[in-house]
Amino acid sequence: MPNDKDDVLAPEAIAAHLAALPGWTEADGWITRTYRTNSWKGTLMVINTVGHLAEAAWHHPDLTASYAWVEVRLTTHSAKGLTEKDFALAKKIEEVVGWQPGLEGGALEGTPTDPRFAYIKHDR
Structure with a gap:
């Protein structure tokens, strides 16, 4: 039985998804985002957050x-390209890592x- 969430997305769909994810870029079948942190502590917090979301x-x-940054790269290896899964996880990562409760x-x-x-450098 085919699984729509594993279908490789057309370039137009990729562009539409990226428009809703500022800071993320696409190249060579991957979407990528670099999070700047203030220290190794912040870097580890971002890595652990992304790890938890990815595992879930x-x-x-x-x-x-590295000491003050984390690069996150997503692709669906089994589909050999970008799928809905990549953008759904990128959106969740962005929501959690970028959350600034003090602004709410x-x-x-x-x-x-x-x-x-301080642990993460927010770009908003």
């Missing part, structure tokens, strides 16, 4: 990391502005 989704990215108001105030506590 059973769809696993390639990660490259409410009980959760967000990370203090003190650099000792």
